[in-house]
Amino acid sequence: MLGMKEYEQDYIDACRSRIESQVAVFHEVAQAARDHGDADVSGLEGALESLEYEYFNNMLIVLDGYFVDRLRGVEGKDGNALNEVRVLVRSLMENGGTVMADPTIGLDPSRSVLRLEVGAPVTLTLQQYRRISDAFLREIESRFSRAED
Template sequence: MLAEGTYDAGAVADYRAQIEAQVAAWDQLYAELSTDSTPGVDVLEAFEPTYFAALLQSLELRFVHRLRAKEGKDGNALNEVRLLAESFISNDGRLLADKQIKLDPERSVLGLNPGDDVVLRRDDFMRLVWAFFLEIETRYTQS
C-alpha cells in the first residue's frame, strides 16, 4: 500500500468514534464491576494495561501507512504512538529508542524514556489518543 498523505475528515471522525466506543465499553464494564462486591474489578484493573496496549495497536493500524514526511520526527504524539505500538510488538512492552525520532520524555504525552516498561492505563491512553487525533487532524486532514 502506498503512503497516505491525507485522510478524509469523516473517516478520521469514524475512527475516533470507534476508539471512544471501545473506551466507553471499558468504562461501563468497570462501573458495573465496581458496584458489585466481587473481586472482578481487581481482575479488570490487572487486565487494563493489556486492553489499552491492544487498543493502542489498533489505533496505530488505522493510520499505519501515514506519510512519514508529514508525521515529522519531532517527538509528537504520532511518533509516540508509532514507537509504543512497535515496542509492544517487538520489545516486550519496553519503549524502543529511535535515533531518527526526537522523543523527549519532558515533552511527550506519557513521559517515558527508552527502555521503560510501558504500562498503559485508561487515562494515559485517553491523553495519548486526544494528542494523536489532534496531530492527525492538523497534519493529514483537509478542511
C-alpha cells in the same frame, strides 16, 4: 496500500468515534464488575488493573492501525504524538512492552504526552490512553486532514 499524505475528516471522525465507543465499553465493564456486590471480589481490582493495561495497550495498536499508512515525511520526526505512538506500538510489538529507543525520531520523554523513558514498561491506563489518543488525533488532523469536497 500506498502511503497516505492526507485523510478525509469523515474518516478521522469515524476513528475517533470508534475509540470513544471502545473506551466507554471498558468503563462500563469495569464499573459493572465493581458494582456486583454479592460476589467475592477480593481479587477484582488487581484483575481490572491487568485488564486495563492489556486492553489499552492493544487499543494503542488499534489506534496506530487506523493510520498505519501515514507518510513519515508528513508525520515528521520531531517527537510529536504521532512519533510517540509509533515508538510505543513498536515497543509493544517488538520489544516485549518495554519502551525502546528510535534513533530516527527526536522523542524527548520530558516533552512527550506520556513521559515514558526508554526502558520503562508500557502499561497504559484509561487516562493515559485518552491523553495519547486525543493528542494523536489532534496531530493527525493538523498534519493529515483533508477537507471534504
